[in-house]
Amino acid sequence: MIKAAIFDMDGLLIDSERVIMQGCIQAAASIGITYTQAEYVELVGRIWADSTRLMTQQLGSEENFQQVMQGLNAYLDACNHVFPLKSGAQALLQFYQAQGIICSVASSSPMPHITHRLTHTGVLDYFSHVTSGQEVTRGKPHPDIYLLALQKLGLPADECIAFEDSELGAQAAIAAGLRVVVVPDLRQPSELVRGHAHQVVESLQHWLDHHEALAGCAIQAE
Structure with missing residues (x-):
């Protein structure tokens, strides 16, 4: 029972995943990086520490990761993260x-x-x-x-x-x-x-x- x-x-x-994914793709594009759905899907389900490490590898550097996170947060601010x-x-x-x-x-x-x-x-x-x-x-x-x-x-x-x-x-x-x-x-x-x-x-x-x-x-x- x-x-x-x-x-x-x-x-x-x-x-939420599609919205966050689109935000990542747009934020990466704004700094000249092509980020794909296939790459984002690899993050899904992971805890923050694991997804941070993986996404940093995907984007090529810590600096790129931080810039994409800033762009993502700005993207999500428009919907109040809801x-x-x-x-x-x-x-x-x-x-x-x-x-x-x-x-x-x-x-x-x-x-x-x-x-x-x-x-x-x-x-x-x-x-x-x-x-x-x-x-x-x-x-x-x-x-x-x-x-x-x-x-x-x-x-x-x-x-x-x-x-x-x-x-x-x-x-x-x-x-x-x-x-x-x-x-x-x-x-x-x-x-x-x-x-x-x-x-x-x-x-x-x-x-x-x-x-x-x-x-x-x-x-x-x-």
Whole structure:
């Protein structure tokens, strides 16, 4: 029986990855560097320290990285660093709340980013616990962030389900022993992740529609 659901944030609950990626591409272009979607996707799911190291390598120097970050922040200032919810996110959280299923977040993002984005999309109060990549030394695909989230929940992995959009995030949740629902965002999951995932769905709304239908059947059976 599922007692809790653990959600990634960027690209899963919040439609942020495409905006941030476009900001990186434009900021890099402004200093004469061609930065690609394929390069950005390699950052997705990583904790800040890991993504910083990788992006610095991609851009060729620390100076280039700092300039791109300045350009990205200016780009994101235009939207107050706020992004829309993904399809079905709030409805699924409401459904789980009504079912008595505890919801938590396990995001590689820094804690201020998590609280800011979830607050401004109006869903922070749905979560009993929030776990940030700042709280672990090894980021996804290592299981540490999910193990810490389980510790906060006080529940074993077999009583929880995780939702992820990224390859590294899905690998981390699988390594932690969780059933993982993968909702692809910028890239489809590998065959390895598909083989170990509980399910791969088009959106959180599709997952919700399926479970609302199951709940309706159960009520009718009673």
